[in-house]
Amino acid sequence: MKRLFLSFILVFGIGASSSFSQDAIQVAWDFSGALGSETSLTPTTIDPDLNPATIARGAGLSASTLSNSFNSTGWTTSNSLGDAIAANDFLAFTLQPNGSFILSLSLLEAVFRRSGTGPDKFQWQYSIDESAFYNLGTEISFTGTATNGVAQSPIDLSIITALQNVSGAHFIRIRLYGYNAASAGGSFAIGRLTGNDLALIGSSNAVTPAKLLSFSAQPINGLAQLRWTAVNVEDVDFYEINQSDDGVRFMPIAKVKGYNHSGTQSYEFIDKEYRSERIFYRLSIMDYNGSVTYSPVISFAGAKRVPVLFYNPNAKTIVVSWKETQQAAIVHFVALNGQALLQRTLELITGKNELSVTSLPNGNYVVVVVTAAGKYSLHFRKTQ
Numbered sequence: 001m002k003r004l005f006l007s008f009i010l011v012f013g014i015g016a017s018s019s020f021s022q023d024a025i026q027v028a029w030d031f032s033g034a035l036g037s038e039t040s041l042t043p044t045t046i047d048p049d050l051n052p053a054t055i056a057r058g059a060g061l062s063a064s065t066l067s068n069s070f071n072s073t074g075w076t077t078s079n080s081l082g083d084a085i086a087a088n089d090f091l092a093f094t095l096q097p098n099g100s101f102i103l104s105l106s107l108l109e110a111v112f113r114r115s116g117t118g119p120d121k122f123q124w125q126y127s128i129d130e131s132a133f134y135n136l137g138t139e140i141s142f143t144g145t146a147t148n149g150v151a152q153s154p155i156d157l158s159i160i161t162a163l164q165n166v167s168g169a170h171f172i173r174i175r176l177y178g179y180n181a182a183s184a185g186g187s188f189a190i191g192r193l194t195g196n197d198l199a200l201i202g203s204s205n206a207v208t209p210a211k212l213l214s215f216s217a218q219p220i221n222g223l224a225q226l227r228w229t230a231v232n233v234e235d236v237d238f239y240e241i242n243q244s245d246d247g248v249r250f251m252p253i254a255k256v257k258g259y260n261h262s263g264t265q266s267y268e269f270i271d272k273e274y275r276s277e278r279i280f281y282r283l284s285i286m287d288y289n290g291s292v293t294y295s296p297v298i299s300f301a302g303a304k305r306v307p308v309l310f311y312n313p314n315a316k317t318i319v320v321s322w323k324e325t326q327q328a329a330i331v332h333f334v335a336l337n338g339q340a341l342l343q344r345t346l347e348l349i350t351g352k353n354e355l356s357v358t359s360l361p362n363g364n365y366v367v368v369v370v371t372a373a374g375k376y377s378l379h380f381r382k383t384q
């Protein structure tokens with residue numbers, strides 16, 4: 001990759017991070033020998049830590065023969081990215097790490113080749129799992145018509161947080177839209193110079209599971225303060241805090257983002273609404289590759305006497321119970337937008353009470369229990 005590698009060295013030389021010293025080609029296409037009209041093409045270079053990839057056209061484009069390239073016609077004739085998006089006038093490929101690896105991207109390089117009536121405005125976009133697409137850099141204006149194409153300025157991907165430390169649980173989808181063609185018959189291709197015609201540079205690294213050094217709970221101002229320390233946390237996506245009234249059945253109550261730095265890191269979370277005299281906690285440690293490990297279970301003895309309040313997803317019920325007899329309580333079910341949906345009255349609360357939520361559509365809710373002793377709430381999600 002003589003031509004593309006040279007441009008990478010130039011970018012590094014003018015002040016890129018020293019972490020680039022470990023960067024390498026993650027995926028690249030050299031279209032030498034291609035007809036140009038193939039439906040899709042696999043990379044000529046791909047890092048072994050990535051799943052197979054192909055480059056293909058959006059539904060709005062047609063394949064067109066042009067040797068040593070990946071060529072298309074049917075590009076949007078208006079000067080509108082929105083029209084190109086609506087017409088599916090794009091080239092696209094997808095990257096995904098495999099196994100226990102994470103992928104970070106630093107540069108995108110490409111060779112553009114257009115006919116005199118082909119599109120002269122372009123926009124790269126990316127998506128994580130195709131939920132939404134976002135621009136990569138600014139709009140490109142390219143009017144050259146050199147027979148063998150022109151190498152474009154590299155696009156810096158290292159500043160895009162979403163393209164760093166991407167786990168195998170996600171896809172990186174990249175598209176190149178073209179528009180403002182003088183004619184629908186005008187062509188645009190990637191390729192025709194010697195060497196790689198399209199390349200993404202970055203790094204892929206194995207995920208190292210975090211090691212939990214300590215995990216404890218202690219009272220502070222009537223609340224439960226959780227603290228833990230861990231090493232190798234650079235591969236941790238987040239810690240999910242699980243709570244239980246019996247030490248067996250756990251429910252998530254919060255998430256704490258991993259610091260993603262090497263060495264030992266310390267974390268803290270204060271549970272302001274623990275619900276019984278003795279409560280149990282556990283950490284679910286979520287890595288970027290989607291794997292989960294669990295901490296030991298710890299218990300916490302507090303003096304706060306509040307109801308046991310949790311959602312039973314199997315029975316589709318909210319469970320409300322006190323160890324001590326309480327008088328009447330009003331139970332409100334509220335949507336996250338504040339809309340009141342249901343209200344129930346419990347005349348005398350002793351032991352366990354179960355309230356059915358089968359009439360509620362699937363979604364996220366808050367249940368609020370109001371008694372003379374106070375008001376207590378719980379977020380829950382109802383699913384099938």
